[in-house]
Amino acid sequence: MCGIAGIISLNGRPIPGIEKRIRRMNKLLKHRGPDAKGYFISKNNLVALGNTRLAIVDAKNNFDVPMQSRDQKQIISFNGEVYNFQELKLNLEKKGVAFNTNSDTEVLLNGLENEGEDFLQKLDGFWSFAYYDESLNQVILSRDLLGEKSLFYYQNKNEFIFASEINPILEVAEESFEIDNESIVSCFRYRAAPPKKTLVKNIYRVEAGYGFKVFPGESKLQYKRFRKLKLEKWIDFFKSDPSEKIVKEKLEELIYRSCLSRVPAEVNFLSTLSGGIDSSLMNLYASRFGKNTIHTLFGKNNPDEAVKGNDLTEFNASAYVSKKLGSKHHTFTMYGDNVVSLYREQAANSFDGIFCEGSVHHRQLSLETNRLGGKVLLLSDGPDELLSGYSVDISAMQLNGFFTKRPMLSKICSRLSSSSLGRRILPTNLSRQITNWSHLSNAPFRFRPYHGGTTPDVLGTLFQEKEIKKTDNCYGTYHQDYTDIAQHLSISQKMALAYATTTMPDYFNLRSDRGAMRHSVETRLPMQNIELAEFMIATPEKYRFSKDRKNGKEVLRTLVKKHIGEKISSRSKYGFAIPTWMIKKFYKxxxxxxxxxxxxxxxxxxxxxxxxxxxxxxxxxxxxxxxxxxxxxxxxxxxxxxxxxxxx
Known part of the structure; x- marks a missing residue:
């Protein structure tokens, strides 16, 4: 993984101060790539590409970045990993393509040179990149399908400027920037700026699966989709009514294959282990069912861990799974006086619009991984969104089923939840659940996503109703490109699709990338392999929910019960981490x-x-x-x- 940056002339004139500016952009991306850096400037000074490198694949080879083709007509600035690059390399070699390195960067460079943008359909990985083909006078910019890597840009009549983070763009754009008002409301409502936008007016982010074709010296640009989720295969699979055994075997095969492919071969790595359903499975498969000793990591974020019923605490659950798998388990404390400066720095770097303290927790995990000598950190993000793991979503589905059979009561509760007075009449917990349910609609589809937890009363205290309305559909609905396939999905499948196409790329993955890369650690997300994600989105409700409808991710729970035990499979869902300011003695x-x-x-x-x-x-x-x-x-x-x- 690396940092990328660039400036492209749109007016046909050489870029002013081109070398100085691209060097300044690289400097602000050093944390994303401390092992190497470089830049390319076209002979006509219409294109500048910067690249910093965190060496993970072909790590001992100090090749130049950005990488150039043999004839120096094609250049790529790459941030990401291509997990199936060895297979793709063999196929290209059969066509007569020669290689100088054993890197995935060169595979991507040669693949794009020989097959064009169609080559992106073959990739298993994550990325943001800029590929300049001098012979075609064209720059392709692309972001991966689930947005594990981000790509930001700014455009005026003279230039197109892009980077992995916003700071380098602000540094060289030579403009005065302002806060975007609509983004403010979205950030307080969803803890994230609207898709495409950032907190900074006129600086945007490329949508997941999308990218640009930019033609240096010309004002025209093409914004287009390069990759799209393909759910049809798995919809047909489930329509064929496979046995429960076949469903579990297929799911386990997909997770196992993805986890193994994301274990780095050349550098040290750690794997997060909270003792929850998802992280337990990820470590089970990453360790080849405990046959390989891996290093696992747990951050203790609360001095007073509360549990539900007879559940193990997070700390004890992580230790239990670690012992079961034989991992070398590392624990550290995430709260204390020393973390306040981390929170402040992260807050001050919220140009992207992520108003979530979780980015600090990812920084802390990254810091500890770095301290322990790791360059890669495995995260288990994904199943909560794709297999109905959040309690707020489970509750909304429960109430939806309940009220569907009771239309009069549904109308009464809907009216109560629509007013501040009505919400105060209801008991607090019930009021929250009914308010959450009231946002759920199948036609037109929308729901209140997990990160949309700011209550209507708080929003109403902070903003005018007209400003709040503008953000209604920022999150909690799927991308418009999936309107046709959504007609074949149930409401819980639509929720999964909405998470996959908006929340995951523009909130969760953006949050983890900014946090972890601040300390030069690459995050890998085995549960977000594209084929696996497509399978989970298409999964019917009988595999999502327990028979009593109280738990989600039911099919994953059965796998945990089989391989690890009921102490873990029966545990309730707990949050990622609580912020340090919630601990009374640190608040002030x-x-x-x-x-x-x-x-x-x-x-x-x-x-x-x-x-x-x-x-x-x-x-x-x-x-x-x-x-x-x-x-x-x-x-x-x-x-x-x-x-x-x-x-x-």
């Missing part, structure tokens, strides 16, 4: 109230007058954190300070 160290009191952000942006008073309430730690992200980004834009350092 964040100085939320002092920073908010001194800021004029609530007056400059589309907040209601009472918003500032709301943010001063010490009980609103999560919303204070979001306000901190906004305030610190605002100040950095004002100062034009885009470097990386501890802030505050």
């Amino acid at each position: 160290k964040f100085e939320f109230q002092e920073i908010i009191r001194e800021s004029d952000a609530m007056q400059l942006y589309p907040f209601k007058k009472e918003a500032k008073k709301f943010f001063m309430n010490p009980k609103e730690g999560r919303h204070q954190w979001m306000a901190l992200c906004l305030i610190m980004v605002k100040e950095r834009l004002k100062r034009k300070d885009y470097g990386f350092k501890d802030i505050g």
Whole structure:
């Protein structure tokens, strides 16, 4: 994995200060690629590509980046991994293509040179890249299908500027940038800017599976989809009514194959192990059912771990699975005085619009992985979104089934949930569940996603109704490109499709990438192999939910029960990590109230007058954190300070 950057002339004139600017962009991507860096400038000065390298594949080969073809007519700046590159390399060699390295970068370069953009259909991996074909006067930019890697860009009449992160774009665009008002509301509602957008006005992110064709010296650009989820195969598979045994065998085969392909062959790695369903399975298969000793990692984030019923604590569950698999288990503490600076720096770097403290937790995992000598960290993200693992989604589906049979009661509860007074009449927990259910609709389809947890009452306190309405469909619905196939899906399958096409690329994966790469660690997501993701999206409800409808990911639970045991398979779903400010003795160290009191952000942006008073309430730690992200980004834009350092 690496960092990529570039500037392309759109007006036919040489790019001003081209070498100095591309070097500045590379400098701000050093953390993404500390092992090597380089840049390419076309002879006519219309194209500049920058690249920093984190050496993971062909790690001992110090080849130049960006990589050039033998005739130097094709150049690629690549961020990502192609897991099936050896197979693709053999196929290209059979066609007479010669190679100088054993890297996936060269396979991608030669594949694009020989087969064009169609080659992308063959890739198993994740990426963002820029491929310049001088002979065609064309630059192809592409982002992988589930958005494991991000790609940001800015365009004016003269230039097209892109990078793996926003900071390098801000550094060289030579413009003054402002906060985007619609993004503010979305960030407070979903903890993420709308798909395509960022917190910064006029800086955008490429959608997952999409990319550009840019023609240097010309103003025309083509924004197009390069990859698309193909659900038809698995819809037909389940329509054939396979036995439960066949379904489990196929799922296990897909997960096992994906996990093994994502274990790095040349560098040290760690694998997160929380003792939950997903991480337990990932480590089971990554270790070849315990035959290989792998290093597992657990971060303790709460001094007072609460459990449900007879569940093991997260700490004890992770230790139990580690012992079962024979892994070398590493644990560390994620809370304390020393982490406050991490939170502040992460807040101040929220240009992308991720207002989620989870990015800090990924930084902490990355820091510990780095300290232990690892370059790669395996994460088990994916099944909660694709196989109905979140309690809020399970509850919404339960109530949907209940109210479908009781239309009059459905109308009454829907009306109660639509008003602040009605929500106060209902008991707190029931009010939350019914409010969540009230957002669920099959035609037209929409739902309230897991990360859309800001309540209607809080949103109403902060923003005008017209501003809130603009963000209704930012998340909680699938990408419009899937309208036809969605007609063949159940409501829970549509929820999975919505997560896969919006939330995962533009919230979860963006969050983990920014957090982990800050400390030069590549994250790999075995549960997001494309074929596996397509299988999980197409999975019918009988394999998603337990018979009593109280648990999701039921088919995965049966695999855990078989291989690891009921102590783990029966555990409830617990969150990723709690933020340190929620631990009482650390709250004051964040100085939320002092920073908010001194800021004029609530007056400059589309907040209601009472918003500032709301943010001063010490009980609103999560919303204070979001306000901190906004305030610190605002100040950095004002100062034009885009470097990386501890802030505050």
